[in-house]
Amino acid sequence: MLGMKGTMSEAELHLLGARLRGGQLSKARRGQLKQALPIGYCYDGADHPILDPDAQIRGALERLFALFAQTGSARAVVTAFARDGLLFPARIRTGPRKGQLLWEPLKHWRVLSILHNPCYAGAFCYGRRRTIRTPDGRIAFELLPREQWDTMIADHHPGYISLGQWEANLTRLAGNAQSRGQERKAGPPREGPALLQGLVLCGRCGRRMTVAYRHYRDQLWPEYRCMSEAIQNGTRICQRIPGAKLDQAVADLLLAQLTPLAVETALAVTDQIAAREQQADRLRAAHVQRAEQRADLARRRYLAVDPGNRLVADTLEADWNTALREVRAARQDYDTATRAAAPLAQTTRTRLTALAADVHALWHDAATPMRERKRIARLLITDITLDKTDQLIARIRLSGGQNHTLTLDKPVGGGKSWQTHPDTVALIDDLLNQHTHRQIADILNQRGIRSGKGRPYNALMVRDIRDAYHLTHRYQRLRDQGLLTGTEYAHAVGTTPQTVKIWRRNGLITGTAYNDKNGYLFPAPGPDAPRPAQGRPFAERRPPGFEVKPPRKYRRRAV
16 A cells, blocks of 8 residues: 555656646747846846846957957957956856856856857757766766757847857857867877877876878978867967977887887797796686685585574575685686786787788888878877977887887977078088188088978078078178279279279189179289280280180070
C-alpha cells in the first residue's frame, strides 16, 4: 500500500512539473515570460524590456557594436577597449550583491556572448540552450542551433542593432572561427606548410600556440603564436616564432630517429629491456602463485567449518571471496605485463627496419602532401614546448617517452631577416678602400655571398648598403689620402680638366676610379708630370706597351 502511494505521489509531481513547464512554454511563445536580461536592458513598470537608462552603459554597448562593424573581429574590439583604457559594464548575478553594477576590463568571451545574443537585436528568444548532465554528475549547458530554439520573436523590444546586422555578425564570427577557432588547437592535419600544427605549447604560459601564415613571393611562411591571453584580454601576443627553421630542425630530428641504424639500435635496447622484464615476469608469476595459495587456504578453511556456525562461516566465506578477487587481479596484472613485454618476432623486426627507409623516401617525395608529413609528425611527437629568449629552445617529447632539446638561433621576422650580415658589411667597408661599387658587387658574387633575400649583388645594392650603414664614400676616402680632382690637377700643371682626362686615357698620368662612371682622382703632380706639348702626337708620348681603350659609346635617346 505504501509503495502504491509513493508511486502515485511521484506521478502527481511529474504531472505538476509538466503543467508548470507547459505554462512556461506558453508564456514564452507569447513573449511574456520574464527572464534575466543581459547588460544594457532592464524592465519597466509593466515588465517590458527597455534600454538601460544609464547613458554610460548604452554608450559602451554602442561602441562595442560599432567597433565590431568596423573591424570584423572580436579580438580587435577587446584590443581597442584595452588600448583606450575603457571599462565595460557587468552586473552581479548571484549573492548578496546581486544586481550591483561593476565596471571591469572587457573580455573576449563577453564580446562573443554579446554578439551572439539576439536580445541586442530586439528579439525575444527562449530555448537557446538546454541543461545536460555530464558523466561525472555535474550540470552543464549546451548551446542549441537556431532551428532548435523554442521561441524567437523579432521586434519584441528596442534593440541596439537590427536583426539583419545581428545575422551578419554571426556570419562574420563563423568565418573568423574557421581560420582561428577552437579547431586550430588540435584539429586534424591540414594542407598548410606548418609541420607542427597543433603540437606546439608556449614555454612562458603553457597554453597551446596557434598557427598563422604570411604570404611572400608566392609562398606561405608559417608562424607560431601564443594568442590566448591576447585574445581574452586584448594584451600583447605572448610569443610569436617564425616556423620555417624550427620545422626543418624538427623534421631533421625525426628523420634522424627513424634511420635503419637507429631502429636497429632501438631493437637492441628492446632486447635488453626484454631480458630485464623476464626477471620481473618471474616475480609477477610468484605473486600470482602466492595469491592462489592464499585462496586455496581460504577455501579449505571455509569447507572445514561447521555449517551450523553461521557467523564463522560468513567470515570465512568473505575471506575466500577476497582471496579470489586478489587472484583475479594478480592474473590480470600478469597477463597485461606479459603482453606488453612480449619479444618482437623476427618478421616484425624486418618490417620495422624497412619501414624506416620507407618513411625517409615518403618524406622527401615531392608528391607527398604536407598533410601526410604532419600525420607522421603527430605519430612520433607528443608535444613541443617553445621558449624564445636570446635563443630559441624547443623541448620535444616523443611518443616513445624520449625527450630532446633543440637550441636554435633566435629567429627574426619581417625585414630583420633580410638585413645584410655584419660580416658582409665589414667586407664591403674594407673593399671600398680599393674598389668601386660594381667591382665590389662582382667580388661578392664570385665569393658566393648573397644578399639577405638571397639575391646576387649589384652596384646599386652595394651603394644602398653603404648609405644604410653610414660607410665612408670611396671618393672621401681617396680625398683623405691626398688625391686631387681633375680640375685641381689641371690648375697645378697649367692646363684644362679636359686635357687631364685625355692624358689619363692615353697613359700619361694615372688616376684612381672613385665610381663606375669614369670619375677619377689623381695623385699630386711631381717634377716629371707631363706638360702641354702642342704638335707632338700622343703615340710618341705614351708609355711602352700602353693600349688606348676606345671611349664608351652612349646610345642617343630618341626625342
